[in-house]
Amino acid sequence: MGKLRLQDLTRGGKIRIGLLALALILPFLPFVTDYVLHIAILVLLYMILSLGLNIVPGFNGLLDLGYVGFYGIGAYTSGLLTYHFGLSFWVIIPLAFINGAIWGILLGAPTLRLTGDYFAIVTFGFSELVVLLLTNEIWLTRGPLGLPGIDVVSIDLTLFGGPKWEFIGELPYYYLAIVMVLVTVFVMYRIQDSRLGRAWFAIRDDEVAAVSCGINLLAYKVIAFAISAAFGAVGGSFFARWVTFLSPDMFKFWESFLILCMIVLGGMGNIWGVMIGAVVLVSLSEVLREILPVLGLPVQVRFLAFGLIMVLMMRFRPAGIMPIPAVAAKMRAGRVKRKKVKPAVGIKK
Amino acid sequence: MLLELDNVKTYYGNIRALKGISIEVDKDEIVCLIGGNGAGKSTTLMTISGVLTPVEGDVLYKGQSIVSVRPDNIVRMGVCQVPEGRMIFPLLTVMENLDLGAYLRKDKDGINEDIDRVFGIFPVLRERRKQHGGTLSGGEQQMLAIARALMSRPNLLLLDEPSLGLAPILVDSIFETIRQINEQGTTILLVEQNAQLALQFSRRGYVIETGEIALSDTSAELLNNEEVKKAYLGE
Numbered sequence: 001m002g003k004l005r006l007q008d009l010t011r012g013g014k015i016r017i018g019l020l021a022l023a024l025i026l027p028f029l030p031f032v033t034d035y036v037l038h039i040a041i042l043v044l045l046y047m048i049l050s051l052g053l054n055i056v057p058g059f060n061g062l063l064d065l066g067y068v069g070f071y072g073i074g075a076y077t078s079g080l081l082t083y084h085f086g087l088s089f090w091v092i093i094p095l096a097f098i099n100g101a102i103w104g105i106l107l108g109a110p111t112l113r114l115t116g117d118y119f120a121i122v123t124f125g126f127s128e129l130v131v132l133l134l135t136n137e138i139w140l141t142r143g144p145l146g147l148p149g150i151d152v153v154s155i156d157l158t159l160f161g162g163p164k165w166e167f168i169g170e171l172p173y174y175y176l177a178i179v180m181v182l183v184t185v186f187v188m189y190r191i192q193d194s195r196l197g198r199a200w201f202a203i204r205d206d207e208v209a210a211v212s213c214g215i216n217l218l219a220y221k222v223i224a225f226a227i228s229a230a231f232g233a234v235g236g237s238f239f240a241r242w243v244t245f246l247s248p249d250m251f252k253f254w255e256s257f258l259i260l261c262m263i264v265l266g267g268m269g270n271i272w273g274v275m276i277g278a279v280v281l282v283s284l285s286e287v288l289r290e291i292l293p294v295l296g297l298p299v300q301v302r303f304l305a306f307g308l309i310m311v312l313m314m315r316f317r318p319a320g321i322m323p324i325p326a327v328a329a330k331m332r333a334g335r336v337k338r339k340k341v342k343p344a345v346g347i348k349k
Numbered sequence: 350m351l352l353e354l355d356n357v358k359t360y361y362g363n364i365r366a367l368k369g370i371s372i373e374v375d376k377d378e379i380v381c382l383i384g385g386n387g388a389g390k391s392t393t394l395m396t397i398s399g400v401l402t403p404v405e406g407d408v409l410y411k412g413q414s415i416v417s418v419r420p421d422n423i424v425r426m427g428v429c430q431v432p433e434g435r436m437i438f439p440l441l442t443v444m445e446n447l448d449l450g451a452y453l454r455k456d457k458d459g460i461n462e463d464i465d466r467v468f469g470i471f472p473v474l475r476e477r478r479k480q481h482g483g484t485l486s487g488g489e490q491q492m493l494a495i496a497r498a499l500m501s502r503p504n505l506l507l508l509d510e511p512s513l514g515l516a517p518i519l520v521d522s523i524f525e526t527i528r529q530i531n532e533q534g535t536t537i538l539l540v541e542q543n544a545q546l547a548l549q550f551s552r553r554g555y556v557i558e559t560g561e562i563a564l565s566d567t568s569a570e571l572l573n574n575e576e577v578k579k580a581y582l583g584e
């Protein structure tokens with residue numbers, strides 16, 4: 001292996017390294033206050049979430065309206081494990097991943113047999129159910145009172161005679177989130193180029209053709225749903241330890257809708273597009289949060305704006321800012337009317 | 350008998366697409382199923398390949414019932430369908446399409462051998478192997494669809510209207526290749542609206558109308574049958 005030289009990189013590679021470098025020095029730029037850093041972490045968190053959700057609609061072509069359910073499960077599991085047992089964040093992350101995947105399988109295995117629309121409704125119902133449980137099972141979750149006082153993330157080396165370093169302020173979370181995004185993106189690229197990815201794309205492009213290649217539709221869809229849920233739960237765990245307070249209404253349906261918007265806006269199925277979608281919508285959401293009260297409007301009007309963006313996107317750029325050919329082709333195909341069937345000829349009268 | 354359909358009834362909700370179909374296909378035969386639009390030909394193939402489940406009746410492959418076998422396992426057992434309308438993956442290259450056709454197989458050497466074999470049958474695909482499926486002509490796409498199915502090494506190949514939308518010269522050459530594939534040891538159930546050609550290239554035939562078998566005979570007899578001539582051969 002030779003040395004990695006800048007001039008050997010492709011344009012895409014240079015852009016990537018440039019963006020990463022920018023992200024790494026961002027906290028030290030003059031205009032970056034704690035508030036800006038907070039928003040940046042939010043962007044990174046939503047990148048993880050939308051990359052996770054993207055597996056289902058983007059890679060498999062299935063509408064999933066209940067993703068926030070897994071996010072909520074992940075957040076509360078992490079919160080409660082920390083609250084009651086003081087479990088370390090580094091132990092919780094793999095647990096959250098497995099926990100999310102298990103819930104994904106439990107929900108997916110019986111319901112992924114359903115056709116698209118019914119499946120979407122079931123996922124929607126699931127996320128509402130999660131909110132109901134979080135609200136009503138007060139003995140476990142404290143219900144609407146919320147779960148305060150969750151420990152921050154820390155790196156504890158006291159076992160080896162080292163120091164214990166607690167994550168105070170936004171800065172350490174910012175870098176933690178960058179690492180998590182990098183891992184997520186790496187995993188997504190690996191999946192995309194794997195046997196698993198090829199099966200998913202075949203399913204997305206044409207289920208009948210996929211099944212005639214011997215691909216087990218249900219099994220691959222359940223795997224997709226489980227991995228997606230696992231990333232949702234990991235995102236939730238990070239969220240819990242970052243804001244250190246949880247309440248059920250943080251996991252309402254709107255959250256699913258927002259993440260879905262990021263995917264559709266950025267370009268369903270496109271890893272970069274999805275991340276751009278997260279940047280655009282989180283920033284826009286924050287800008288609107290400032291502007292709307294000035295205009296005398298409630299902040300909930302934000303969702304009206306998101307809805308409007310979705311309508312405009314569907315009209316003018318249905319496959320997103322950075323479309324992938326497969327999705328663009330599907331969108332075009334959806335507009336073609338089916339031919340009328342000619343009446344049959346026959347021997348019998 | 351390699352394949353046996355016994356009084357198969359398949360419904361879409363309350364639309365009764367197949368009202369009790371019985372078909373037999375013997376090893377090494379080419380059998381055709383002809384009929385007009387909406388007669389139930391595709392539904393029959395989808396029922397055999399396990400995509401649809403019949404409400405009544407049985408499908409036997411090598412004497413074993415496959416109605417409750419998962420479609421991917423039916424492919425594994427050696428029954429492969431080429432769905433109607435050239436369902437290739439248009440955004441994947443020819444090679445990637447063929448690779449997907451061999452999805453169930455792990456034997457690298459055998460796969461490469463079979464890729465050579467299908468390139469032998471369809472030389473044009475070798476030239477186009479790096480091209481996207483969607484950029485191929487209609488005839489080439491149909492060849493790719495058949496080639497992809499061959500990659501699973503099927504014993505029984507189910508072809509759904511291979512001549513659909515192809516120019517007449519191409520249709521002849523597609524049928525020639527189908528015969529060639531059959532001679533290399535693959536049994537074929539051929540569904541067609543192009544009754545003339547289908548009957549010329551097959552040994553036996555079934556005529557399906559509104560979900561029922563109206564006639565069945567050797568193809569030579571069917572070609573001479575007055576009713577068939579009037580309704581399907583345009584004479």
Ligand SMILES: Nc1ncnc2c1ncn2[C@@H]1O[C@H](COP(=O)(O)OP(=O)(O)O)[C@@H](O)[C@H]1O
Nearest residue numbers: 361364366384385386387388389390391392393
């Ligand atoms: N997905 C479907 N849903 C409802 N009805 C269908 C569907 N597919 C086919 N049919 C109906 O079933 C009958 C048989 O269709 P099909 O098997 O596709 O006919 P063919 O292949 O002979 O043209 C037709 O009446 C058709 O309208």
Ligand SMILES: [Mg+2]
Nearest residue numbers: 390391392433
């Ligand atoms: Mg048909």
